[in-house]
Structure formats: C-alpha cells, structure tokens
Amino acid sequence: MAQLIRWREMSSQITSPNTEAAILGRLIEIGQEELPRGAAEYLLSIRFGDRDTARMNELSELARQGKLTSEEQAELDSYLQVGNLLAIMQSKGRQALQRSTQ
Numbered sequence: 001m002a003q004l005i006r007w008r009e010m011s012s013q014i015t016s017p018n019t020e021a022a023i024l025g026r027l028i029e030i031g032q033e034e035l036p037r038g039a040a041e042y043l044l045s046i047r048f049g050d051r052d053t054a055r056m057n058e059l060s061e062l063a064r065q066g067k068l069t070s071e072e073q074a075e076l077d078s079y080l081q082v083g084n085l086l087a088i089m090q091s092k093g094r095q096a097l098q099r100s101t102q
Contacts, residue, residue, distance in 0.1 A: 021084035035096035043093035046086060052079070 048056070059076040062068045068076065 019084070020081055021088055024085050024088060035092065037097065037100050040093035040096040040100075043089045044097075046090070048083075055079075 056076070056079050059068065059072055059079070062072060063076060
C-alpha cells in the first residue's frame with residue numbers, strides 16, 4: 001500500500017469531487033449498510049496481480065527518473081485511478097465488517 005501512496009504522488013491527475021473514484025465512493029455509500037459480509041470480505045481480498053504490480057513498479061521507477069512518455073504517464077494514471085477505486089471499495093468493505101460485528 002505504501003507504493004500506491006508514492007504512485008498517487010506522481011500522478012498528473014488533480015483530485016476532484018467528480019473523479020471516477022469519488023463517484024464510485026458515493027454510489028457504494030448509498031447502500032453501504034446492506035453490504036453482505038461475504039461481499040465485504042471479497043472486496044478486501046482483491047489485489048493487483050504480479051504482472052500488474054511489476055508494471056506499476058516499472059512505471060513508478062520511470063516517473064522517479066523523470067523518463068515517462070505521455071503514454072506511460074496515462075498508463076500510470078490508469079493504474080492510480082483503479083488503485084483509488086479499489087481503496088474506496090475496500091474502505092467500504094472494512095466499514096461494513098465493523099458494523100456487522102457491533
């Protein structure tokens with residue numbers, strides 16, 4: 001997760017209330033009290049595969065070196081956006097699990 005934070009710092013995107021991640025977060029929030037335990041656990045189990053992780057590391061290194069092409073920057077931004085969406089979904093999953101144990 002620490003790598004994801006570094007990738008976010010390198011993103012050329014500006015955080016706004018209407019990014020795909022923010023919109024999805026609002027959608028999930030609407031029915032969050034009804035998220036079944038199994039669904040919450042599944043959300044928390046989602047991870048990037050080895051090939052995607054290796055590619056993100058490669059793009060991250062190129063970004064640190066200032067050597068990203070515009071296509072690579074767009075690819076990195078796509079990974080960041082998906083990572084943001086995943087983080088929101090997993091946060092909602094954790095919240096649902098916490099509520100189910102109270």
